Amino acid sequence: MTSDKPARSAFLPFSRPAIGEEEIKEVVDSLRSGWLTTGPKVLRLEKEFAALTGAKTAVAVTSATAGLHLVLATLDLKPDDEVITTPITWPSTVNNIVICGAKPVFADVDKSTLQIDPADVERRITSKTRAVIPVHFAGAPCDMDALDAICRRHGLLLIEDAAHAAGTSYKGRIVGNGSEAAIFSFHVIKNMTTGEGGMIVCSDENRAARMRRLRFHGISRDAWKRYSKGGSPQYDVEEPGFKYNMMDIQAAIGIHQLKKLDEFNRKRSELALNYQRLLSDIPEIMPLGSATYEHGHAWHLFVVRLELDALKIDRDQFMNALQEENIGTGLHFPAVHLQKYYKERYGYQRGMLPNAEWNGERLFSLPLYPTLREEDQEDVKAALRRIIKKYKQ
Ligand SMILES: Cc1ncc(COP(=O)(O)O)c(C=O)c1O
Numbered sequence: 572m573t574s575d576k577p578a579r580s581a582f583l584p585f586s587r588p589a590i591g592e593e594e595i596k597e598v599v600d601s602l603r604s605g606w607l608t609t610g611p612k613v614l615r616l617e618k619e620f621a622a623l624t625g626a627k628t629a630v631a632v633t634s635a636t637a638g639l640h641l642v643l644a645t646l647d648l649k650p651d652d653e654v655i656t657t658p659i660t661w662p663s664t665v666n667n668i669v670i671c672g673a674k675p676v677f678a679d680v681d682k683s684t685l686q687i688d689p690a691d692v693e694r695r696i697t698s699k700t701r702a703v704i705p706v707h708f709a710g711a712p713c714d715m716d717a718l719d720a721i722c723r724r725h726g727l728l729l730i731e732d733a734a735h736a737a738g739t740s741y742k743g744r745i746v747g748n749g750s751e752a753a754i755f756s757f758h759v760i761k762n763m764t765t766g767e768g769g770m771i772v773c774s775d776e777n778r779a780a781r782m783r784r785l786r787f788h789g790i791s792r793d794a795w796k797r798y799s800k801g802g803s804p805q806y807d808v809e810e811p812g813f814k815y816n817m818m819d820i821q822a823a824i825g826i827h828q829l830k831k832l833d834e835f836n837r838k839r840s841e842l843a844l845n846y847q848r849l850l851s852d853i854p855e856i857m858p859l860g861s862a863t864y865e866h867g868h869a870w871h872l873f874v875v876r877l878e879l880d881a882l883k884i885d886r887d888q889f890m891n892a893l894q895e896e897n898i899g900t901g902l903h904f905p906a907v908h909l910q911k912y913y914k915e916r917y918g919y920q921r922g923m924l925p926n927a928e929w930n931g932e933r934l935f936s937l938p939l940y941p942t943l944r945e946e947d948q949e950d951v952k953a954a955l956r957r958i959i960k961k962y963k964q
Pocket of ligand 1: 633634635636637660661663664706732734735755756757758768769
C-alpha cells in the first residue's frame with residue numbers, strides 16, 4: 572500500500588464492454604427464435620464486416636486464435652518452413668505457426684511504436700520463409716506498404732494479425748484488405764465484441780471456401796445449411812477440420828457493436844489524447860510514439876513504458892502497486908521469444924531482439940474503454956504519481 576487510502580475507493584477495471592439495449596434485444600431475439608448457432612445473423616455480420624474492410628468476403632469464427640489457425644492451416648506449411656512475425660504479440664499469433672508445423676522467426680519492433688520493423692523482417696528472410704504475419708499493435712497500423720513490397724519482392728504471403736485493429740486505417744484505407752487475409756478479434760476487451768469471437772477477411776474466394784469448410788469439421792455443409800428448410804442433413808468430410816463456427820447468439824451482439832464501432836473508436840481516441848495530455852508532466856511514464864505514415868488509430872490499447880532507471884521497483888511490482896491503488900492494468904505484451912517454450916525449443920534468448928526486450932520489461936496498459944470517464948483518468952494519474960513518489964530512486 573502506498574498510503575492508508577488507495578487513489579480510488581472502487582476498483583477501476585482495465586477494460587469493460589460497452590453493451591447496450593440493442594445488443595440485449597438482439598440476443599433475446601436469437602434465443603426466442605429457436606436458432607442459436609451459426610445462421611442468418613452470422614451471415615449478416617460477415618457481410619457487414621467484409622464491407623467495412625473492403626475485402627471480398629469474411630469468415631466468422633469463435634476467436635482470432637481460431638482465425639489464425641484456419642488461415643495458417645490453408646498455407647499447408649512444411650516442417651522446414653519459416654514464418655516471420657513480431658515478438659510483441661499475444662502468444663496465439665506464434666503458437667499457431669508452431670501448431671501448423673512451421674518455425675516462427677521473429678523480427679524486432681520499432682522501439683517507440685512497437686510495430687514490426689520492415690527492414691528487420693527483410694533481414695530475417697531465408698530460402699525457407701513462406702509468410703510474414705505483422706500485428707497492427709494496440710490499434711495503430713503497421714507499415715503495410717513497406718511489408719507488402721518486401722513480400723512481393725521475395726514471393727511471400729502477407730497475413731495481418733488485426734486482432735487490435737477493428738476500424739484502424741492506413742493511408743486512408745481501413746485495414747484488412749491489403750493482404751492475403753486479416754484476422755480480427757471480438758474478444759470481450761476488444762474495440763467491438765461478441766463476448767468471444769473473431770473474423771477473418773479475405774479476397775481469395777478459394778481460400779475463404781476452404782476456411783469455411785475447415786471451421787466446421789472440414790465437411791461440406793454447416794449446420795444452417797443442413798437443418799434449415801431446403802437444407803439436407805447429408806455431409807461429406809473433404810479434409811479433417813475444426814469446430815470454430817461462430818454462433819448467431821454471438822453475432823447478435825456483434826451486429827450492433829459494429830454499428831457503434833466508429834463512435835466507440837472516436838471516444839477511445841478522445842480518451843487516449845487526454846491520457847497523453849495528463850501524462851506529459853510525468854517523465855517516468857512514457858506513452859508509445861506515433862508512426863510517421865498517415866493513419867487512423869483505433870486506440871485498442873493505451874500502452875506506456877516505465878522509466879525503470881528512475882524507480883526502485885520493477886514493472887510487475889509497479890502493476891501490483893497500481894492494483895493496491897484500485898487501478899487495473901493489462902500486459903501487452905512481454906516478448907514471446909523469451910517465453911519458456913520458445914527459449915527451450917528454438918534456443919531463442921535475450922539479446923536477439925533488443926527493442927522488443929527493452930519494451931517487454933517496461934510496458935503495461937492503462938484502462939481504456941468507451942465508458943471510461945475523464946475523472947477515472949485523473950484517478951489513474953493520481954495513482955501513478957503516488958507510486959512514483961514512493962519508489963523514486
Ligand atoms: C495480437 C493478438 N493476436 C491474436 C489474439 C487472439 O485473439 P482471441 O482472444 O480472439 O483469440 C489476441 C488477443 O488478445 C491479440 O492481442
